Amino acid sequence: MESFMQFISDNLLMIYLLIFTVILGFEVISKVPTVLHTPLMSGANAISGVIIIGAIILIRRSASDDLFSLILGSVAITLGMINVVGGFAVTDRMLEMFKKKKK
Amino acid sequence: MIIQNTLVDIAYLIGAISFVWGLRLLGSPDTARKGNSYAAFGMGLGILAVLLDPRILGGGNYLWIGGGMIVGSLIGWLTAKKIQMTAMPQMVSIFNGLGGACAAILSMVELMTQDLDKGGLVISLFALLIGAIAFTGSLLAYLKLDGKVWDSQVTWPKHNIINQVLLLLTIAFFIYLVAVGHTTGLLIGFLVLSLFYGWSFVAPIGGADMPVVISLLNSFTGISAAAAGLIYGSNFMLVGGILVGASGTILTVLMCQAMNRSLFNVLIGGFSAAGGAAATDGGQVAKSTTAIDSAILLNYSSSVMFVPGYGLAVAQAQKALKELDDLLESNGVEVKYAIHPVAGRMPGHMNVLLAEADVPYPKLLDLDDANAALPSTDVVVIVGANDVVNPAANDDPSSSIYGMPVLNVWEAKHVIVMKRSMSPGYAGIQNQLFFHEKTKMFFGDAKDSIQKLTSEVKNL
Numbered sequence: 001m002e003s004f005m006q007f008i009s010d011n012l013l014m015i016y017l018l019i020f021t022v023i024l025g026f027e028v029i030s031k032v033p034t035v036l037h038t039p040l041m042s043g044a045n046a047i048s049g050v051i052i053i054g055a056i057i058l059i060r061r062s063a064s065d066d067l068f069s070l071i072l073g074s075v076a077i078t079l080g081m082i083n084v085v086g087g088f089a090v091t092d093r094m095l096e097m098f099k100k101k102k103k
Numbered sequence: 104m105i106i107q108n109t110l111v112d113i114a115y116l117i118g119a120i121s122f123v124w125g126l127r128l129l130g131s132p133d134t135a136r137k138g139n140s141y142a143a144f145g146m147g148l149g150i151l152a153v154l155l156d157p158r159i160l161g162g163g164n165y166l167w168i169g170g171g172m173i174v175g176s177l178i179g180w181l182t183a184k185k186i187q188m189t190a191m192p193q194m195v196s197i198f199n200g201l202g203g204a205c206a207a208i209l210s211m212v213e214l215m216t217q218d219l220d221k222g223g224l225v226i227s228l229f230a231l232l233i234g235a236i237a238f239t240g241s242l243l244a245y246l247k248l249d250g251k252v253w254d255s256q257v258t259w260p261k262h263n264i265i266n267q268v269l270l271l272l273t274i275a276f277f278i279y280l281v282a283v284g285h286t287t288g289l290l291i292g293f294l295v296l297s298l299f300y301g302w303s304f305v306a307p308i309g310g311a312d313m314p315v316v317i318s319l320l321n322s323f324t325g326i327s328a329a330a331a332g333l334i335y336g337s338n339f340m341l342v343g344g345i346l347v348g349a350s351g352t353i354l355t356v357l358m359c360q361a362m363n364r365s366l367f368n369v370l371i372g373g374f375s376a377a378g379g380a381a382a383t384d385g386g387q388v389a390k391s392t393t394a395i396d397s398a399i400l401l402n403y404s405s406s407v408m409f410v411p412g413y414g415l416a417v418a419q420a421q422k423a424l425k426e427l428d429d430l431l432e433s434n435g436v437e438v439k440y441a442i443h444p445v446a447g448r449m450p451g452h453m454n455v456l457l458a459e460a461d462v463p464y465p466k467l468l469d470l471d472d473a474n475a476a477l478p479s480t481d482v483v484v485i486v487g488a489n490d491v492v493n494p495a496a497n498d499d500p501s502s503s504i505y506g507m508p509v510l511n512v513w514e515a516k517h518v519i520v521m522k523r524s525m526s527p528g529y530a531g532i533q534n535q536l537f538f539h540e541k542t543k544m545f546f547g548d549a550k551d552s553i554q555k556l557t558s559e560v561k562n563l
Contacts, residue, residue: 003220003221003222004221004222004225006220006222007220007221007222007223008222010222011222011333014333014336014338014341017338017341017342018329018333018341018345021341021342021345021346021349022345022348022349024123024346024349025126025345025346025348025349025350026349026352026353028123028126028127028130028346029126029130029346029349029350029353030353031130032129032130032353033130033131033132034442034444034450034451034454034469035132035451035454035458035464035467036129036130036131036132036135036451036454037354037357037449037450037451037454038191038195038449038450038451038452038454038455039129039135039139039451039455040126040129040130040350040354040451041195041317041318041321041350041351041354041449041450041451042191042195042198043125043126043129043138043139043142044126044321044325044346044347044350044351045195045198045199045202045321045324045347046139046142046143046146046198047122047125047126047142047146047325047343047346047347048199048202048321048324048325048328048343048344048347049146049202049205049328050122050146050149050328050332050339050340050343050344051202051205051206051209051324051327051328051331051340051344052150052205053149053150053153053332053335053337053339053340054206054209054328054331054332054334054335054337054340055171055205055208055209056150056153056154056168057153057159057335057337058209058212058213059164059167059168059171060153060154060159060161060162060163060164060168061159061160061161061162062161062162062164063161063162064162064163064164065162066162066216068212068215068216069212069216070164070167072208072211072212073167073171073208073209073212074167074168074170074171075171075208076171076204076205076208076209077167077168077171077172077175077205078171078172078174078175078178079175079201079202079204079205079208080175080201080202080205081171081172081174081175081176081178081179082175082176082178082179082182082198082201083179083198083199083201083202083205084146084175084179085175085176085179085180085183086178086179086180086182086183086194086198087179087183087195087198088139088142088143088146089179089180089183089184090183090186090191090194090195090198091139092136092139092140092143093183093184093188094188094191094455094458095135095136095139096136097188097455097458097459097461098132098135098136098458098464
């Protein structure tokens with residue numbers, strides 16, 4: 001319990017950030033029209049690929065002979081990158097169709 | 104070096120703001136595409152920043168990073184470019200699952216190689232759990248949506264009880280690992296259990312509940328990314344992950360509201376458990392119709408409403424439908440589309456399909472507008488939808504979909520139902536609409552049927 005309390009004090013700013021971002025997220029995204037549900041989900045899905053930042057940190061700080069971390073890390077980077085690039089590209093393709101018919 | 108630190112921090116900051124702004128723009132049809140580009144730009148900036156951040160000490164290992172990035176980008180790009188629009192729900196699912204897998208791998212490495220304090224341990228285990236569930240859950244959702252796996256193949260007897268036991272077991276294991284301590288063996292056991300739970304938890308959910316589970320899994324991946332952000336002390340990851348978690352949660356709640364069911368009910372209840380009373384057809388006979396009769400009916404009416412459902416996606420009939428729409432419009436028939444919020448297999452599924460076929464946005468009516476317009480509509484054509492037009496939702500308290508808002512298509516003057524056969528819908532409930540006095544059944548593949556109709560209308 002002691003160490004948990006310590007953790008909260010040490011990361012107080014991050015906890016603030018967490019809570020404010022939750023509120024911001026709900027505010028920004030609520031009341032999205034049905035027509036955009038799929039692109040919104042798909043775009044958000046691409047953003048969740050932000051996990052790749054963690055994978056890059058992991059590999060960068062690992063020792064050059066730490067094959068365990070390096071191999072798992074680059075698998076993680078590959079998966080994360082598919083999520084990021086595929087997600088944004090697919091969303092763009094979808095939105096392109098929405099655009100087209102407006103004219 | 105100090106300047107470089109600051110530049111990196113500013114890049115992260117701009118990246119995070121781009122995420123927020125991008126999501127905001129994604130909420131409006133006119134700016135959505137720009138919003139997606141902003142978010143992508145933010146991601147690019149974040150990746151650049153983490154590559155250049157001088158505060159990360161260690162081997163560097165840029166070859167490992169570059170290799171993974173190039174391979175991943177290529178696969179992601181090619182899949183995104185080649186995929187059929189009708190396969191969009193499974194595509195989004197599988198991309199989402201990969202993000203979850205990434206989070207699970209990272210927290211596993213973290214747990215096995217780092218000496219973590221209690222807070223770090225809880226967060227890493229949490230990221231592992233949620234990431235693993237998002238991975239196998241999305242994988243199964245992908246297999247189901249792609250038609251590779253059927254619900255009956257992955258659902259066991261008493262599946263809901265098994266799931267509850269599994270959940271309790273997972274939570275107990277989690278607490279044990281935090282309270283008592285962990286070894287590599289135990290961690291692998293926890294990973295396996297989490298992966299298994301993810302699979303098992305999606306297994307009994309199907310049909311009309313699919314949009315709920317997909318947006319829920321989406322929010323899981325976001326939450327696991329945010330938790331990983333806490334592990335690495337990255338505000339950027341935290342903001343990105345939480346935004347996704349929030350948007351996924353909102354969509355999940357919207358989908359649940361559209362079905363008038365609680366999330367708990369969707370996850371635990373399942374359609375399969377109930378539905379006894381409504382399943383009998385009582386020896387009633389449905390009236391079938393032919394292409395020529397339907398063509399005459401459509402062509403000489405003044406307003407037609409199409410009700411698309413998952414069957415439209417399966418048959419890839421959206422372009423054929425648009426052709427029929429154009430033809431009818433040129434003959435002076437007013438054509439609209441009624442879009443139920445949970446029609447299809449992901450939120451907004453029908454909108455994407457119809458947009459692909461160039462159906463103008465104002466022709467799509469949402470649930471309320473469609474129900475207001477239905478009494479003055481001459482003919483309703485139901486293309487591969489079933490549960491969203493089932494009158495049992497309004498008048499049969501024993502039905503498992505009772506209380507779900509549906510399209511009141513029986514208020515129109517005539518109803519034509521395009522369907523392969525008389526089999527009940529995904530929810531396994533018989534639909535009294537098929538036996539309604541106003542209803543005529545048009546059996547066959549949706550695309551075939553629509554094309555036949557189109558050529559008959561041309562011949563009139």
